[in-house]
Amino acid sequence: MKVSGGGPHQSKTMMLADLGAVLAAEAELQPDKVIIGENLLGKPSSRAREAAAYYLRQLYGLGDTPPAVSRALFALWRRDPVGRPLLALLCAIARDPSLRGGAAAVLDGKVGEQIRSPAIAAAFEAEHPGRLGLNMANSLARNAASSWTQAGFLAGAVRKLRSRPKVTPTAAAYAALLAQLAGFGGQTLLESRWLDVLDRPAEDRMALLRQAEGLGLARVRSAGHVVEIEVRRPMAETLGIPGLVHR
Known part of the structure; x- marks a missing residue:
């Protein structure tokens, strides 16, 4: 980047x-x-x-x-x-x-x-x-x-x-990957400029990432106001790109 x-x-x-x-x-x-x-x-x-x-x-x-x-x-x-x-x-x-x-x-x-x-x-x-x-x-x-x-x-x-x-779960996961690499996490990741590129409201962004989870490209957890989003490791494992984690 x-x-x-x-x-x-x-x-x-x-x-x-x-x-x-x-x-x-x-x-x-x-x-x-x-x-x-x-x-x-x-x-x-x-x-x-x-x-x-x-x-x-x-x-x-x-x-x-x-x-x-x-x-x-x-x-x-x-x-x-x-x-x-x-x-x-x-x-x-x-x-x-x-x-x-x-x-x-x-x-x-x-x-x-x-x-x-x-x-x-x-x-x-x-x-x-x-x-x-x-x-x-x-x-x-x-x-x-x-x-x-x-x-x-x-x-x-x-x-x-x-x-x-046109926005897909795969593109949402890639946007979240870039946001995570830029240092964002949790709710701040959802609100980051990287996720703004999806051109969708926060609830739709979360829904897209949950769909990406079904593709093995993300892990999403939420409880109350606490949101955890992990993309680097699941994407590294699914795509066979260890450099996404070890960089």
Whole structure:
């Protein structure tokens, strides 16, 4: 999880279709071979191929030694076709501070409300004052708006309106994993920005995590006002990724 600095969204979107093509080819451990060597993504030049491989590595941890969070993404992607856009967005948010920095403009918007690119740029500026010049901030905002559209949070080619994404128990478990890795637990995990990405109220978030428990991806316990949510260990055991616990 990248805490600070720039990120791919200053130049690219979340590249959802490209990620899907690489994972469909089961080439996440050898992205350069298929993206650069075989031009799997149909890029027009060697420079474009190299750029695509670079940005996909930055966004999703593709390569021969992917971090545990990326390995979890790859495994969950194959289990949950419906949840893929949200799974990819969550990983991109975790690994790209530039996308994460402007998220409030979208997450805090109401369904049907128009979300303009300048609002995303302003949200990033509020989080990171003076970090980007005007042109770079505008580029970031446009790319971020495209990514939020790919993930189902915005609808419309030009006039972007806030919409509801498709949310699955698997995506909820992945959001909870990221929240837990960021230091959240119990009720604060449910209320964290990571779970805000599910775009559902607290009771629905809990219901989704209980469904994820049935898939072996979470453990949820609640008694009165005390809530316990454990994701790292059950997900590590179910997916065979010990690095989720031992890191």
